[in-house]
Amino acid sequence: MFAVTILGNNSATPAYGRFPTAQVVTIHEHQILIDCGEAAQMQLAKYKIRRRKINHILISHLHGDHYYGLIGLLTSMGLLGRDTDLHLYAPAELEKIIEAQFAVSNITMTYKIHFHALEKEGLIVDENKFSISCFKVKHSIACWGFLIEEKKPPRKLDKEKALAYNIPAAYYNALKEGNDYTTKEGDVIKNELVTLPNTPVKKYAYCADTIFFEEIIPTIKNVHLLYHEATYLKDLKEKATQYFHSTTEQAATIAKLSNAKKLLIGHFSSRYEKLDEFLTEAKAVFNNTDLAIEGVTYIV
Amino acid sequence: MFAVTILGNNSATPAYGRFPTAQVVTIHEHQILIDCGEAAQMQLAKYKIRRRKINHILISHLHGDHYYGLIGLLTSMGLLGRDTDLHLYAPAELEKIIEAQFAVSNITMTYKIHFHALEKEGLIVDENKFSISCFKVKHSIACWGFLIEEKKPPRKLDKEKALAYNIPAAYYNALKEGNDYTTKEGDVIKNELVTLPNTPVKKYAYCADTIFFEEIIPTIKNVHLLYHEATYLKDLKEKATQYFHSTTEQAATIAKLSNAKKLLIGHFSSRYEKLDEFLTEAKAVFNNTDLAIEGVTYIV
Numbered sequence: 230m231f232a233v234t235i236l237g238n239n240s241a242t243p244a245y246g247r248f249p250t251a252q253v254v255t256i257h258e259h260q261i262l263i264d265c266g267e268a269a270q271m272q273l274a275k276y277k278i279r280r281r282k283i284n285h286i287l288i289s290h291l292h293g294d295h296y297y298g299l300i301g302l303l304t305s306m307g308l309l310g311r312d313t314d315l316h317l318y319a320p321a322e323l324e325k326i327i328e329a330q331f332a333v334s335n336i337t338m339t340y341k342i343h344f345h346a347l348e349k350e351g352l353i354v355d356e357n358k359f360s361i362s363c364f365k366v367k368h369s370i371a372c373w374g375f376l377i378e379e380k381k382p383p384r385k386l387d388k389e390k391a392l393a394y395n396i397p398a399a400y401y402n403a404l405k406e407g408n409d410y411t412t413k414e415g416d417v418i419k420n421e422l423v424t425l426p427n428t429p430v431k432k433y434a435y436c437a438d439t440i441f442f443e444e445i446i447p448t449i450k451n452v453h454l455l456y457h458e459a460t461y462l463k464d465l466k467e468k469a470t471q472y473f474h475s476t477t478e479q480a481a482t483i484a485k486l487s488n489a490k491k492l493l494i495g496h497f498s499s500r501y502e503k504l505d506e507f508l509t510e511a512k513a514v515f516n517n518t519d520l521a522i523e524g525v526t527y528i529v
Numbered sequence: 530m531f532a533v534t535i536l537g538n539n540s541a542t543p544a545y546g547r548f549p550t551a552q553v554v555t556i557h558e559h560q561i562l563i564d565c566g567e568a569a570q571m572q573l574a575k576y577k578i579r580r581r582k583i584n585h586i587l588i589s590h591l592h593g594d595h596y597y598g599l600i601g602l603l604t605s606m607g608l609l610g611r612d613t614d615l616h617l618y619a620p621a622e623l624e625k626i627i628e629a630q631f632a633v634s635n636i637t638m639t640y641k642i643h644f645h646a647l648e649k650e651g652l653i654v655d656e657n658k659f660s661i662s663c664f665k666v667k668h669s670i671a672c673w674g675f676l677i678e679e680k681k682p683p684r685k686l687d688k689e690k691a692l693a694y695n696i697p698a699a700y701y702n703a704l705k706e707g708n709d710y711t712t713k714e715g716d717v718i719k720n721e722l723v724t725l726p727n728t729p730v731k732k733y734a735y736c737a738d739t740i741f742f743e744e745i746i747p748t749i750k751n752v753h754l755l756y757h758e759a760t761y762l763k764d765l766k767e768k769a770t771q772y773f774h775s776t777t778e779q780a781a782t783i784a785k786l787s788n789a790k791k792l793l794i795g796h797f798s799s800r801y802e803k804l805d806e807f808l809t810e811a812k813a814v815f816n817n818t819d820l821a822i823e824g825v826t827y828i829v
Contacts, residue, residue, distance in 0.1 A: 242605040243571050267601040268568035271543050291633040297601045301567040304593045305542040322633045329629065333591040333622045335670045370635050 231256045231379055231431050231529040233454065235495065235521045236272035240438075240460050240474075241294050243267070244499035248523060249294035250437060252456070253278055254377055255526075256359045261285045262302075263375060263435050269298035270305055276524050280306060281313075285354060287361070288319035289437055290372035296323065300330050303342065311340045318353055318363070320371055321346035347373050350448075356380075364448045366439035369473040374436040374445060376452070379529075383407045384424035391423045433529045434489075437496050440470060441479035446487045454529040455489035456521065458496035463510050477507050481514035495521030531556045531679055531731050531829040533754065535795065535821045536572035540738075540760050540774075541594050543567070544799035548823060549594035550737060552756070553578055554677055555826075556659045561585045562602075563675060563735050569598035570605050576824050580606060581613075585654060587661070588619035589737055590672035596623065600630050603642065611640045618653050618663070620671055621646035647673050650748075656680075664748045666739035669773040674736040674745060676752070679829075683707045684724035691723045733829045734789075737796050740770060741779035746787045754829040755784050756821065759794035762801070763810050777807050781814035795821030 232255050237248030249266025253273070260282040262269070273280055280302070288296050296319070306315070317323075324344045331338065345353060347363055354361035358380050366374045382405035391401065396410050396418065404410065405427075410418045434449040437458040449455060459481075460474035469476045475483075477494065484492035492515050497504060504520055511518040519527060532555050537548030549566025553573070560582040562569070573580055580602070588596050596619070606615070617623075624644045631638065645653060647663055654661035658680050666674045682705035691701065696710050696718065704710065705727075710718045734749040737758040749755060759781075760774035769776045775783075777794065784792035792815050797804060804820055811818040819827060 242608050243574065248571075267598065268571055271548075271568055274543065292636075293601060293604045293630065293634060297597075297604075298567065301593060301597045304597075308542045320633070322629075326626065326629050326633070329622075329626050330593065333620070333626070333670070334593060336592075370633070 231433070232526045233433065233456065233493070233529065234276065234278065234526040235523050236269050236276065237266045238495040238497060238521045238523055239294075240458075240496045240498050242499050245502050247497065248272055249297070250496055251298060252435075252521075253283070254433060256377065256379060258282070259284065259356070259359065261287065261361070261377065263287045264289055264295040264437070265297075265299040265302060266294045267297040267301075270302040272523065273302075280309075281311065284313065284315060285361070286315065286317045286319075287363075287373075287375050287435075288317070288323060289366075289374070289435070290368060290370055291320050291322060292370065292438070295437075299323075300327060303327065304334075304336070307336065307338045307340060314341045314343060316343045316345060316354070318345045318347055318361075320373075321348070364445060366436055366445060367442040367473065368438045368440065372438055374434065374439070374449070376448060377433045377435075379430045379432070381427050381430050383427060384420065385427045387423055387425055394418050394423055396423060431529045436483070438474060440473045441475050441483070443483070443486065446483065449483075449487045449489070451488050453490045454493060454527060455484050455487065455491070456493045456495065457483055459494035459507060459511060460496050460498045462501070462506055477510035478514055481511040481518060484515040484518070489515075490517065491527075492518040493521050493527055494518060531733070532826045533733065533756065533793070533829065534576065534578065534826040535823050536569050536576070537566045538795040538797060538821045538823055539594075540758075540796040540798050541592075542799055545802050547797065548572055549597070550796055551598060552735075552821070553583070554733060556677065556679060558582070559584065559656070559659065561587065561661070561677065563587045564589055564595040564737070565597075565599040565602060566594050567597040567601075570602040572823065573602075581611065584613065584615060585661070586615065586617045586619075587663075587673075587675050588617070588623060589666075589674070589735070590668060590670055591620050591623060592670065592738070595737075599623075600627060603627065604634075604636070607636065607638045607640060614641045614643060616643045616645060616654070618645045618647055618661075620673075621648070664745060666736055666745060667742040667773065668738045668740065672738055674734065674739070674749070676748060677733045677735075679730045679732070681727050681730050683727060684720065685727045687723055687725055694718050694723055696723060731829045736783070738774060740773045741775050741783070743783070743786065746783065749783075749787045749789070751788050751790075753790045754793060754827060755787065755789035755791070756793045756795065757783055758796035759807060759811060760796050760798045762806055777810035778814055781811040781818060784815040784818070789815075790817065791827075792818040793821050793827055794818060
């Protein structure tokens with residue numbers, strides 16, 4: 230399972246029941262929270278997402294609609310008895326803000342928060358089954374995009390064949406890594422005989438908030454799912470540029486140019502009550518587009 | 530109209546769809562927000578309370594469930610174009626936290642926030658139609674209660690009589706203040722002839738979060754409506770004491786001893802899904818009790 234669940238799809242301020250930006254990426258047994266707008270913890274409860282599995286939180290930038298819900302979530306995690314470490318990746322200034330809030334409350338946290346300041350592009354998380362890197366997008370303040378990549382061993386085991394060749398189970402992982410097997414008698418069983426090519430690793434890229442910015446394309450090239458902000462409809466291109474945001478058409482153009490398999494658009498301006506037009510406009514440029522709808526899970 | 534609308538009635542962390550503490554006091558054409566737990570701005574929208582009328586915000590103490598929603602509300606007020614001044618009364622440390630959050634977002638506020646640090650007991654707001662004073666309650670960190678008092682002129686005008694005596698309308702306010710009227714001819718029309726005694730001013734006291742603390746009784750004596758926290762049922766009296774909170778029975782005892790007309794209890798612990806028992810236990814000590822239910826307005 231590699232998928233994204235939307236907790237909030239609105240920009241700047243809540244409107245029409247839509248919440249500010251937050252989403253949870255599920256990758257195998259891990260959950261990664263990207264951005265944490267106000268009331269993200271209520272949205273997690275509403276959509277029955279267990280917060281215990283969240284060990285990584287990524288904050289793209291320090292506009293309130295992307296992080297005002299973080300302190301509440303961190304506090305509740307402690308009140309509910311969390312004891313496992315949490316890794317938080319965010320612009321450096323956030324650390325002091327969180328520390329100041331914990332300091333005045335006089336509450337001792339039951340778990341450790343490792344704060345990692347986002348400073349340069351590149352790898353930030355390197356786990357067994359996935360990695361995360363960050364890259365710069367272009368907004369009115371420093372803002373980061375994130376690329377989450379699944380990790381798979383190069384080969385898939387053909388278990389029937391491995392059994393037929395009497396290869397011990399302890400050697401299966403080595404087979405998945407592409408190694409041959411040498412029997413006690415010295416016979417070499419070529420890897421290709423007992424394994425199959427694995428499916429390619431999948432990639433998810435998250436790009437919010439940003440002006441139309443082609444420099445990100447090499448980094449997000451060929452992703453299976455691209456989340457790109459689309460704050461405005463295409464007629465408000467000038468306003469989008471003025472506020473360092475994107476239109477439907479611009480988000481779809483980035484998807485097209487980066488050869489994404491699928492596009493997810495969100496961060497809708499509070500000026501719009503209905504969202505249909507967002508989908509129509511984006512699809513005209515890049516057909517495989519979905520609207521980021523709260524509570525819905527999109528497979529990468 | 531002098532009434533309290535509950536936006537959040539839960540303690541510490543949201544649970545069972547209940548939100549952390551926040552409530553709006555409506556007094557004539559003014560609205561006062563007391564405490565501002567996370568997502569208070571969403572609750573204001575849900576219950577269709579116009580935030581433009583809120584010119585005073587009171588924060589009792591700096592535990593997150595009483596103020597994590599403040600920064601989001603202040604930000605949204607700016608984004609929605611507020612231009613009237615806002616007065617914020619809170620423990621001193623909050624000012625720096627808010628300033629730090631505005632600083633990193635690089636957003637210029639469209640309105641002025643006057644920060645008033647709560648430092649000593651007494652009058653903090655003195656408006657034409659109401660006043661607010663603060664008093665100390667006893668919690669694990671510094672915590673303030675608030676007393677909101679309506680102001681009414683001493684006398685009510687008996688308009689028919691005033692017309693019969695040919696008293697000019699420009700003099701009506703002086704009549705309400707209890708003054709006699711002297712005609713051009715020098716005749717004195719005694720105030721009692723053209724006015725009636727006014728109804729007594731009403732008072733609302735807000736007490737959260739606090740251990741059972743009898744020292745507040747002289748301050749809140751005879752209030753028409755007393756909000757007092759009741760985090761736990763009575764069997765958890767020891768836990769209440771340990772965490773500087775109150776039980777149902779303790780809240781009701783304060784209401785009884787202070788001769789309140791009515792008691793409103795809230796700040797329910799997340800350990801309770803159902804609230805019926807809170808009401809039963811409190812009523813056994815002080816019959817005129819209501820549960821603070823989100824979205825409901827209670828007349829003072």
